Amino acid sequence: MSDIICIEGLSKSYADGANVLSDVNLNVKDGEIFALLGPNGAGKTTLISIICGIVRASSGTIMVDGHDYVKDYRWTRDLIGLVPQEIALDSFETVMRTCRLSRGLFGRRKDDALIEDILDKLSLIDKRDSQLRELSGGMKRRVMIAKALSHEPKILFLDEPTAGVDVELRKDMWRLVLALKERGVTIILTTHYIEEAEAMADRVGVISKGKLALVEEKESLLRRLGKKTLRIELQKPVAVLPTVLEPFNLDVEDNGSTFLYTYDKNANRTGITKLLSELSSTGLILKDLQTQQTSLEDIFIDMIQKENS
Numbered sequence: 069m070s071d072i073i074c075i076e077g078l079s080k081s082y083a084d085g086a087n088v089l090s091d092v093n094l095n096v097k098d099g100e101i102f103a104l105l106g107p108n109g110a111g112k113t114t115l116i117s118i119i120c121g122i123v124r125a126s127s128g129t130i131m132v133d134g135h136d137y138v139k140d141y142r143w144t145r146d147l148i149g150l151v152p153q154e155i156a157l158d159s160f161e162t163v164m165r166t167c168r169l170s171r172g173l174f175g176r177r178k179d180d181a182l183i184e185d186i187l188d189k190l191s192l193i194d195k196r197d198s199q200l201r202e203l204s205g206g207m208k209r210r211v212m213i214a215k216a217l218s219h220e221p222k223i224l225f226l227d228e229p230t231a232g233v234d235v236e237l238r239k240d241m242w243r244l245v246l247a248l249k250e251r252g253v254t255i256i257l258t259t260h261y262i263e264e265a266e267a268m269a270d271r272v273g274v275i276s277k278g279k280l281a282l283v284e285e286k287e288s289l290l291r292r293l294g295k296k297t298l299r300i301e302l303q304k305p306v307a308v309l310p311t312v313l314e315p316f317n318l319d320v321e322d323n324g325s326t327f328l329y330t331y332d333k334n335a336n337r338t339g340i341t342k343l344l345s346e347l348s349s350t351g352l353i354l355k356d357l358q359t360q361q362t363s364l365e366d367i368f369i370d371m372i373q374k375e376n377s
């Protein structure tokens with residue numbers, strides 16, 4: 069897969085001298101869904117705003133589909149649809165006109181059927197003639213997506229697109245995003261719903277304090293760090309861990325009444341059978357067993373904590 073966005077040595081500091089982005093290097097592949105994760109203030113919106121030409125970088129270069137984003141600004145901006153984090157719409161315009169206008173601004177010929185199709189997929193078609201001030205917050209956010217799609221961009225940036233959107237409609241939105249990917253649109257999204265990135269993204273980037281801490285295929289990230297934990301609760305606590313259990317590196321919790329065994333679920337031998345058999349030989353009586361899978365969220369929190377320690 070070729071790269072549609074190539075970012076090299078990108079840094080940004082504001083007039084107060086604060087370094088918001090430091091030496092970011094990132095390539096986004098043509099046709100992928102890339103999720104950018106990171107805590108509040110990490111620099112996600114700043115990075116997106118720079119690529120879209122809204123904020124000026126202090127240094128670094130960006131190529132969009134082989135063109136320089138400053139020299140060939142119009143050309144590169146034309147390829148991009150942006151759904152900004154902040155809702156910014158003219159409240160007296162109708163939904164339809166908002167999208168039509170945006171399409172016109174990019175110099176595309178009028179195509180109401182196309183816009184109606186987008187509105188339909190975003191469950192907004194019955195609001196096509198409503199003024200934006202008559203819509204709920206979640207509806208406005210979906211109008212922002214419809215507007216960003218109106219000029220048929222090749223690259224779509226979604227900055228927290230599902231904030232304030234209910235579960236049902238969020239699913240609609242993701243179906244639309246997957247359909248766009250099917251059509252070859254590259255999607256870069258930020259989200260605080262990590263399960264969303266886990267479900268949707270091909271690759272994940274974690275940004276922390278303006279630095280890109282990690283970029284990895286989601287699957288390999290989950291495989292590499294995708295550990296499982298077996299939680300063993302005992303009927304009665306033990307004062308000392310029996311010697312036969314020592315090789316399992318158990319974490320002991322709840323004053324000796326819970327053991328935690330971490331294993332790699334992809335390994336040929338997880339060691340669970342042996343552990344349970346050794347446990348049984350000790351005569352300890354079990355109360356409950358539970359397993360827990362590491363999620364991207366666990367990995368992410370762990371990483372941020374390490375960054376800050």
Ligand SMILES: Nc1ncnc2c1ncn2[C@@H]1O[C@H](COP(=O)(O)OP(=O)(O)OP(=O)(O)O)[C@@H](O)[C@H]1O
Nearest residue numbers: 082083088106107108109110111112113114115153
């Ligand atoms: N115009 C500005 N002037 C000065 N500092 C700014 C400006 N815009 C953003 N910042 C700072 O840049 C940093 C990164 O902000 P940014 O909006 O990129 O974070 P984010 O990762 O998108 O956070 P969130 O998850 O809250 O949306 C913050 O410390 C913010 O205060």
Ligand SMILES: [Mg+2]
Nearest residue numbers: 112113114153
């Ligand atoms: Mg942001």
